[in-house]
Amino acid sequence: SAVISQKPSRDICQRGTSLTIQCQVDSQVTMMFWYRQQPGQSLTLIATANQGSEATYESGFVIDKFPISRPNLTFSTLTVSNMSPEDSSIYLCSVGGVSEKLFFGSGTQLSVL
Amino acid sequence: ILNVEQSPQSLHVQEGDSTNFTCSFPSSNFYALHWYRWETAKSPEALFVMTLNGDEKKKGRISATLNTKEGYSYLYIKGSQPEDSATYLCAFIAEYGNKLVFGAGTILRVKS
Numbered sequence: 001s002a003v004i005s006q007k008p009s010r011d012i013c014q015r016g017t018s019l020t021i022q023c024q025v026d027s028q029v030t031m032m033f034w035y036r037q038q039p040g041q042s043l044t045l046i047a048t049a050n051q052g053s054e055a056t057y058e059s060g061f062v063i064d065k066f067p068i069s070r071p072n073l074t075f076s077t078l079t080v081s082n083m084s085p086e087d088s089s090i091y092l093c094s095v096g097g098v099s100e101k102l103f104f105g106s107g108t109q110l111s112v113l
Numbered sequence: 114i115l116n117v118e119q120s121p122q123s124l125h126v127q128e129g130d131s132t133n134f135t136c137s138f139p140s141s142n143f144y145a146l147h148w149y150r151w152e153t154a155k156s157p158e159a160l161f162v163m164t165l166n167g168d169e170k171k172k173g174r175i176s177a178t179l180n181t182k183e184g185y186s187y188l189y190i191k192g193s194q195p196e197d198s199a200t201y202l203c204a205f206i207a208e209y210g211n212k213l214v215f216g217a218g219t220i221l222r223v224k225s
Contacts, residue, residue, distance in 0.1 A: 099162070102147070103156070103159075104157045105156060
């Protein structure tokens, strides 16, 4: 199992600003995943963060908008840049394999005005 | 594009009622199906990971079945309690796939 500390838990931000979300895992993991859930939508994978290499982004998500850092095997950050109201979502980090269960952080509820 | 559908979108039941919801996924190239429970202000919590056609898994009052040939899974809750109130998510991964594709979830509210 893994315990993930994610912060902030919520924030209200102004249009055009950026927010960095942090996740700290209590054990070393190779891959960390960043998800977004827009209101009424599915959890959607943004990118996979690998330690020592650039993150792998899913279709529709780009590094300039969602830069990710992965400085070591227990920590990652996701930045939501130049925010607009469409970025209002719950953002989640997670660890685990696809054939094993995922463990999630508690989420960041972001509202952009 | 893989499509995972969950129904109903939301459900309100009385304490003690039994309930079930459905997750539909592509029936070809199946690898695994996950179920998660997501309570407000908490982390999503894994309930089941199912890989074999005909699988039935149980955890307390919650159970799940899997039909990979027709592409659906049912989640059952027996004798619902207020603490079962949560969003229930299913997620599918295809063979040779490298990521989980989630449904939009079923929101369950249990009234005491």
